[in-house]
Amino acid sequence: MSSILHRGVSRTGWLLVFYGVISILFGISALVWPGGTVIALTWAFGVMALAEGIISVFALFNRHLAMSRGWLIVYAIASIVFGLLAIWHPLAVVNVLLLFLAAWLIVAGIYRIVFAIRVRKEITGEWMIALSGVLAILLGGLFAAYPVAGLLTVAIWIGVAALVYGVLQVIAGIRVHKWKRAL
Template identity: 45%
Template structure:
């Protein structure tokens, strides 16, 4: 007969009692994933709206921090940051779909710039590395993806949100399975 560690048993019991929290996260994640897959524009707008609320809160906190005498950065830059945060937040809350499309546009420009830089890098180091064509191909794909996203930002938003939804769906399912496994620890 083996001896059981009383501390391990107490920890297992405690973890087992909180299984429902993990289950709740799993259910919410699964529901969000399904919404993002089947209603990507609404889900993208919801994400942007939530980020807008966070930006408004950040702007307010930053404006309050301007009055702190031990502010680690210049007051001018802090005021600019606070006002930009408030402006972005209000715009995101007032019109989340347009702001989500703006996010996609910024991401598209980044894809294009990083793609061009990968191509240049691959050409410059082609004598030192093998299969530089893979780096060139990844750069070309980045430029193409960025171009497509610039051409149709809403379509880019929809695709990005669907991918986020797929990830959330798998995460949620794994959380639900884990919750029921953890539930057994409470027994």
């Protein structure tokens, strides 16, 4: 293995462990403080979107763009507006996003039920597709009816996902580090 690749792999292992530990800590905090997690996540997405928007504005001055300037302008404006709204009014942004999620779940549920009915003669177990549609509609309805509970539920699921992701990152990082030592 080349020395450049060897050095890159050795750094990658520790980086994976570092990211994994951060993800585990984030997951634990999301489970302990789900309300604060929702606000912090919204604020973090706002900061990221604002940074993307500002970087996109600077990219407009580059002669060699991968996409048209028009799309880049639209992207920059949308990123900056969303970023500022998420930073200044995180609860309002989160509530709107949750309502979009609720609407999407309801539409997706209806789609799954219709799909299950249409394919019932071609496949077996279509009832599971229909059931997933019913559950999506129920979840969307619950998110719309009880947005605070929906936000807390999303925060808890994010926390669980972050914990699992973090553990997998730590395991992968340790394995990469052991592999590097074996070379």
